[in-house]
Amino acid sequence: MTRLSQLLLPTEREPPADAEAISHKLMVRAGLVRQLGTGLWSWLPAGWRVHQKVVQIIREEIDAIGGQEMLMPVLQPADAWRKTGRYEIDELLKLQDRKGAEMVLAMTHEECVTTHVAQVVRSYRDLPFSVYHFQTKERDEPRPRAGVLRTREFIMKDAYTFDRDEAGLDVAYEAYARAYDRIFERTGLEWYSVESDVGMMGGSGAHEYMAPCAAGENEVALAPGYAANVEIASAEPQPVDVSAPLDAPERVHTPDATTVEAVARLLDVPAGALLKAFPIVVDDGAGRAGGLVLVVVRGDHRVNEIKLANALGAPWRPAREDEIADKIGPPGFIGPVGATVPILLDEAVGDGGYVAGANERDHHLRGVQPGRDFAFERVDVRKVEAGDTVGGTPITLEPAIEVGNIFKLGTRYSVPLGATYLDVDGREQPIVMGSYGIGPARIVAAAVEQFADEKGIAWPRALAPWDVEVVALGKPGSDELAAAEGLCRELRTIGLDVLLDDRDAGPGAKFADAELLGCPLRLTVGRRSLQDGRAEAQIRRGLRSVEGGIPLEGAADAVAELWRTLP
Template sequence: MHRQSNLLLPTERQAPADAEAISHKLMVRAGLIRQIGSGLWSWLPAGWRVHERIVQIIREELDAIGGQEMLMPVLVPAELWKRSGRYGIDELFKLRDRRDAELVLSMTHEEVVTTHVAQVVRSYRDLPLILYHFQTKERDEPRPRAGVLRTREFIMKDAYTFDRDAAGLEEGYQKHIVAYDRIFDRTGLEWYRVESDVGMMGGLGAHEYMAPAPAGENDVALAPGYAANVEVASADPQPVAELQLEGEFHTPGMTTIEAVATHLGVGTGNLLKAFPVITEARGLVTVFVRGDHRVNDIKLQNALGEAFRPAEAGELPGPGGFLGPTGQGVEVYDEAVTPGRYVAGANREDYHVVVEVPAGDRLDVRTVQEGDLVDGNPITVEPAIEVGNIFKLGTRYSEPLDATYLDVDGREQFVWMGSYGIGPARIAAAAVEQFADDNGISWPRALAPWDVHVVALGKEDELAAAEALAREIEAEGLSVLLDDRPLRPGEKFADAELLGCPLRLTVGKRALESGTAEVQVRRGREARGGVPLQGGAPAVAELWRNLP
């Protein structure tokens, strides 16, 4: 039992002035976290209890699939990141020690764990392996925001599978899907698993675990039986009417799709939008999408197989705002640009022209949007918080770091790897985002800092009865916070609702007279009658077990 009179729980009536996300506001107001610098947060005692409850859920489920917990350092030699080819990442903190040796502060641990495996794994008999740890990560985040959702320092659980071949990797990947599904079910979050881009991790494929929330920085496309990050989502576009116009049109100063479409009285989908980029291998590439669509940078880079940058004014094949197909150089059409007539820039100032787009190769390079179809079903797009991710790395790290083994025939083979991350802080913030109300946080049962909040009103007799009830409840295996502070009832209730423990029991003068403590379920602020002050703990435990 924790006494609130002795607890470092600095609740606030006002949210920080710069806070926009609900979780940022409420986690500060409830005394869970405090900021020490941009993107740098301390977890105070109540917040840390939430964090560690999440950690324990993760640990139990990874152990259940054969995971072995270890611990790797944050500070590591830069040479490992140079060998993997990731040293140039902008977000990587780089430093030198007093001997001028180059070091990095790890933002993930593929390089380190692969180095260890390369040193100790010799034979196919040493595989498979599942290794994981909980460790601080450092990231030179350019725009820290939303409290603990986007920070420069955070704790992450990263796990790694090491297998003999692609089939073994797939088996390890599926084990982690089972474990992750169970983890997020146990947290009480609303969540879904979506297809995603491999990003800086590289490899053969990836999924993300998303918790829908207004503060989410990721957009997710959803349809029955389909979920994908908008970064990689594909869908059938909404149809557009056939263009009836022909010829060239004077469009003075009309450099936007909307202006041209309005002037000509056609839909924006009847226009072509040019997106000129520069790549190292191809030089200038002009990408065309329908006027009602926009280019997806990640899908375009994946389709081109190389990085690109937007073309500058001096590199354009014509005047900006009036670009169209020329039939020269590299021109790429999105899949939604079907053969037919479109209005496009005439490649000269103040003119657009109807062009005939021929059949030919197409690339899926656009961002899907609401109303597009997957198997005939319209998609919706909603924001979500990324709370976990899983990657099929293949030999992406084992090759540069020389992690090999001898197979059954004595031949040297590269180890096949998978990488699996979860952010406990993001799970905590997502829970706040999903279940908070106007009065404060409403924790899922599995994540709350304490299971039951016992609030004593009055002086010695009420406090003694509240303490006795709290001890009985603890004997049932539940954690209890006892508010024994000499404050007015209204202040105590406000703090209790702000903190958001699943059950609140109130012991005051009326409770002593009736022999019954008042019960409130935090989710929905629902009164549930009362429980006996003496012998009521089993009923409290049963009620708690049936909460979400």
């Protein structure tokens, strides 16, 4: 039992002046966390209890699938990071020790764990296995934000699997996916897993675990049976009226109409009947090096930069105005017809006569038919929009916090770091890896975001810093306080964590703080209820009062029964 009179719980009436996100405001107001600097947060006792509840849930579920907990250092020699190419990442914090040796502060632990595995694993008999730890990550984020949602230092559960081959990785990946399902289900969060981008560094599959909430940094496309990060989402476009193609493109005068909106208005066609040309320069050695490429999407659509990079299989940048003017046409009036550069045409562009830039100042072309009037390569590079359909059902887009991810790394790290084994035939093979992250702090913040109301936080049972807060209304030394202490002892017998508000404060202050802190159940012992031999009970989620409260005689049974019904 924790006595509030002894607890370091600095609650505030007002949120920090510059806070925006609900979780930022409430976690500070409730005395859970305090800021030290940009993106640097201390967890105060009550907040740390919540964090550790999340950690314990994760630990139990990863242990259950055979993960082995260990611990690796944050401060690491730069050497392995140079070998994997990650030394160049801007977010990586670099420093020197007193001897001048290059060191880094780890942002994840692939380099470290793979280095060890390279030394230790010799034979296919040593595989597969999985290890994990909870450890601080350091990232020199360009823009930390929203309290503990995006910080420069945070604790991550990162797990790694090591397998003989892709088939083994698939099994491990699936086991982690099921463990993650159980973890997020146990937290009480609203969550879902989505397909996600595997990034430029390869990897053959990835999922993100998302907690929807207003402060989320990611956008997720949702339809029944479909959930994907908008970074990679695909959907059927909404229909648009496109006129029939003309026998040949017709040149029309469109003075100063350099935007889709202006052209659509001038020619009285929907924006979707235009072809939007997006010139880029692809940065690879595969025949397109240094060359311009024209990406063409429907006029009412936008290019999704990540989908484009994935379609190209290479980095790219927008073309500069001089490059466009030089190779294609006057900026604002460029189009695919007659362009001498490769053309990528988005899937959402169907048959029909489109309006496109004429590659001539103040002119567009009408009745342009893809295929007939220009050659193209078909790609899916547009950003999906709310109302697009998947399997006939419209999708919605909603913001979400990424609270976890699972990733098939393959041999991305084992090859540069020499993590190999000898197979049954005595041949050397690279170990096939997976990595699996969860950010407990984000789970905490997401829970605050999802369940807060105007009074404060309303924790899910599994995460609350204490299960029950007992509010004693009397002064220190009063009958009410004595009865409240007795009640706390009762509750301990059924394994509940109890916080007792034994402060010398008015009822208003105690109730307000209890609702701010958000323990799932509040029991109040005051003069009134004491006369009846009862404690009043309020369920925090929804602020529902329990009819008649609970009897002080036999409180353990009554509360145990009530507890089972709480969210």
